[in-house]
Amino acid sequence: MPEQVVYFHWPSYKRLAQLSLDELRAADAPSANVLPLLQQIDPGLPVLAEHTRALCHARVTTPAAPWAWMNVGGFFALLHADGSAFVARDVRELYLFYLARCAC
């Protein structure tokens, strides 16, 4: 779905290569680059976008699986089913926060 939109609005769009592992481990690595690796570490957290109801996530997440990532317009957050949202400079901070809160 995002591919359709990208090439409709931006036919000459070229996908950027992923950063090297050393760059990804840096403290200032962009969230868009780091988040996919966190998805590998914990695949249970879905990534919601604007067309998958990231902005009304209480209807998507459930008490059984209350946490989700948000990626809308290049802004990232950690969402909870109770309607709350959490932001940080680095998505790894959000991931550590999630680990501490979910007690898993």
Place this chain on the structure above:
Amino acid sequence: MAACACERETASWCSPRPRWYFGQLEYKHLIVWNAATGWAAYFDYCPFVLCVLKRMGYWIRRSWRPAAAENNGTDADAEALHGTVTVDAAGWRTLATPALAALLDAVHTFAALTNRLLSATLVVEPDASTRVELHAHHREASLDDYYVNAMLADLPLGSIVQYAHRFQFLFHSITQVRPYSPRSPLCCLTDGRPAPRRAPRS
């Protein structure tokens, strides 16, 4: 806001639209990170959204027709061609539903995301980059996810839902395409041989 308040008498439907598209394209520059509070906005977004909704309401309620001296047909043709207006046999123009839906998509996404970012709770975890261990296999296995995430981050705010509403009858999932493709992605799982195909449903 001054830009919104002006042109009250002379504005057309086209006046709020490029202003809003500018907001979509430049959104990343309107929201800034503050280490003490999280995301912050350079502007008061509530009056801006209300102003745009007010202008939309004005045009939704009206039909209009240019004076005979101005009606050379080109403007009406261009607007109808772009799906902005519908023109009846008498030449009266009304706002087309797709144009209204596109702007509503943008307004809703803009307001919802701004509210979400400004009301979110700031999380600070020291040394997160070293406490979360990333390995090479995480990077290699996540390349497909990375491309999707990078595209989502590159797209202007609201453009995905605008596209989804405008082309709602196009395909929305690769699962629709795969059963009809002679070399489906399943070939990767079967050593290059075509994947077994199900009998067509009667």
